[in-house]
Structures are given as structure tokens and as C-alpha cells.
Amino acid sequence: MRGDWRYHFAEHRGTLLAALVFVLMFAVYTGNHPAGFSANVVQTAANKGVLLALLAMAQSFVVLTSGIDLSIGAVFILSNCLASWIVDGSPAMTALGVLGVLAAGIACGAVNGALVIFGRLQPIVATIASGAIYFGVALALRPDPGGDVNGDLADTLTGQLAGGIPASLVVLLGVVLLIWLPFRRSALGRAVYAVGSSEAAAYMSGVATERAKFAAYTLAGLFAAMGGLMLTFFTYSGEASSSNAATYTLNSIAAVVLGGVSLFGGTGSAVGAIFGALIFRTINDLLFVFDLDPLWQPLFLGLVLLVSVCIGSLRLLHLRNRLDLFG
Numbered sequence: 001m002r003g004d005w006r007y008h009f010a011e012h013r014g015t016l017l018a019a020l021v022f023v024l025m026f027a028v029y030t031g032n033h034p035a036g037f038s039a040n041v042v043q044t045a046a047n048k049g050v051l052l053a054l055l056a057m058a059q060s061f062v063v064l065t066s067g068i069d070l071s072i073g074a075v076f077i078l079s080n081c082l083a084s085w086i087v088d089g090s091p092a093m094t095a096l097g098v099l100g101v102l103a104a105g106i107a108c109g110a111v112n113g114a115l116v117i118f119g120r121l122q123p124i125v126a127t128i129a130s131g132a133i134y135f136g137v138a139l140a141l142r143p144d145p146g147g148d149v150n151g152d153l154a155d156t157l158t159g160q161l162a163g164g165i166p167a168s169l170v171v172l173l174g175v176v177l178l179i180w181l182p183f184r185r186s187a188l189g190r191a192v193y194a195v196g197s198s199e200a201a202a203y204m205s206g207v208a209t210e211r212a213k214f215a216a217y218t219l220a221g222l223f224a225a226m227g228g229l230m231l232t233f234f235t236y237s238g239e240a241s242s243s244n245a246a247t248y249t250l251n252s253i254a255a256v257v258l259g260g261v262s263l264f265g266g267t268g269s270a271v272g273a274i275f276g277a278l279i280f281r282t283i284n285d286l287l288f289v290f291d292l293d294p295l296w297q298p299l300f301l302g303l304v305l306l307v308s309v310c311i312g313s314l315r316l317l318h319l320r321n322r323l324d325l326f327g
Contacts (some may be wrong), residue, residue: 014260015272022275025282028050032289039164046166047158047234049281051227053172055256056273057180058223061216063256066196067116067123071131073249075108077240078138079228084147084238087229094150102225108134109221113214131245136274138240140267143273145239147232154233167238168230172274180270192216196265251279254305255280279306 026045030037046188055072062069079101108130115126119152158168164317183189189211193200203209227248253263259276261268284306 015191015269016273017274018259018275018279021229025279025286029282029285029289032131032286036099039160042161042164043166044169045281045285048168049278050124050168050172051275052143052226052248052251052255052281053274054175054223054230055252056259056277057270058220058227059177059252059256060259060261060268061192061220061223062123063253063261063263063320064192064196064265064268065213065216067213067216068253068263069112069127069220070124071108071112071127072220072252073245074107074131074138074326075221075224076228076231076248077245078108078134078141079105079225080231080235081138081147081228081240082240083229084149084195085141087149087153087232089150091150094153099204101229102222105221105223105228106218107221107302108224109131110214112221116217117210117213130164131249135240135242135245136245142238142240145237147238149232149236151236154236157230157233161267164293167173171230175223176271179219184269187203188212188215193266196262196267198266219289251280252277254259254301257305 012214029045030041033041036040055076058075059069060070082104083097083101084233086100087094089097112123112127112130115121115130116123119126157171159167161170188208188211191202191207191209194205194207195209195212199209202212255277256268257263257276258279259268259272259274259322261270261273261276280301283301284297286302292300
């Protein structure tokens, strides 16, 4: 039992650390916010954080396989533009529109997976190319910002529930419980971790490596589409913004690192990526609260990301040195 406790703690250490850091940072943020710890402040922070959290979860699926998806932001924007066209009208039409957006995200992820697995392309190369195509489609759908979305559904998913609980956080919790946890405990989820740890060893052990990678990229597309839907619910419109696509892609990678997911694959959790996203958003809020010059903010965020990546690499370097001793 004692060994099991140590194993589980080591397994979830990155997630627990990210959660602790977020709680401390959010306490500092609300303590220095003019409105303090209020329902409106929490709701605003939650709505901003959930967008990045969904994209961080999307990125974490691919990173766990030792890959990286640079089309995440493009799928996110494409889903936003598509939703501004079809997620409107009667309840039935709205439901079909939501399913259509999610299906589009799944299709984008499946294409990425096919390019990497069957096209034998490096994930970075494949997703840069596919991301450019997805953004082109988004631009064709929304050459100018605009559109609409079902107002009742948008208000429900972005407002407050009883007790001032942000509805967007409940949506995020539902996604974790209904998709991430069952996937993590499934044979396919374990295969994703095995591929990220050592694809060659996983293949020799009989793990369905291609199916695991395909599932990871497909789920990444699904979660990016969820993020695009939530963006549409927040803004009531669609916009093919290249800056948003690039920013959210880079921020999703930063959130994954801050959440304790190894960029070398096989280690971490999508839940940790969520807390990494919340940390990253809180850093932005802290910079605003403490009135840091906007010209210095990108430099500060870049330094945070650089330090996070370096810290995340230390463990791998240590393991490599130990393996060299026995080589």
C-alpha cells in the first residue's frame, strides 16, 4: 500500500503541483483585484481559462504520443467560424449544428493523424501544412467577422449557475469526466502513454501504436472544436483571425508544459494541462492587475515558457545520464 501511494503520487506529481500553483496565483490575483473574490470575477476568469484549457487538453493528447500539433489554433478558429454559420435556429437545428462543428473537428484531427501515420510525415510538418488549409477554409467561411449563434444556449453555457458557479467550468468538468477519464483508463489510453514512452518498445510489445496515435490526433481535433464552440458562445460571432490561431496554438503548448506534461511524451495528464492553462491565464491577469507595461508582457510570458520547458527537460536529462551509465 505504501508503495502504491508513492507510485500514484509520482504519477500525478506534475498535476498536483500545477493545481497548487494555480490556487496560490489565483488567490494573489483575487486579493489584488478591485472587486476581490466575487462571482463575476471568477466567472470572467473561468470563461477565459476554459477556452485555453480545452485547447491545452487537445494538445496534451498529441504531446503524450511524443508529437506536437501546430494546427490546434487553426481547427479552433475553423470551428468558431463554422459555428457562427450553423449553430443557430430552432433547438433541433442548433443541436445538429453543434454536432456538425464537433464532426468537423474530428475530421480535421483524423486528417492530421492520417498524415502522420500513413503519410510518414513529422507531426510538426504535417500539422503546419494542414493548419494552413484549415485556416484557409475558415477564411472562406468568414472573410469578415460576423455571424450569429443560438443566444439561449450561449447564455446558458457562459453564465452562472446556482451559487454563482460558472457554467463554463461545469462544461469543462463534464468533458473531463465523460471523455478524458474513460479514455485514460482504457486500453487505448494506456497505448497512447506507451507510444509516447517508447514507440518502438510499444510496437514490439504488441501495442496498436498506429491506432493509438490516430486516436490522439482525432481527439485533439474534437477538443479544439469544443474550444471553437465555446469561443462562439462567448463572442456570438465568428472571425478568421490568424493572430488568434497562432496565439492559442503557442499558448496551448505553454499550458501543457506548465501542467507537467512532458514534451518528450509518455508523462503527464490532460488534467494537469487544464491547470497549466489556468496558470497561464492567471499570469496574464496578474500582469494586468499589477499594471505591467503591455510592451513587456510578451517578454515576461516568453520567459515563463522558457523556464517551464527547461524545468520539464531536467528530468529527462537526468534519466538519460543514468541510462548512459548502464549502456
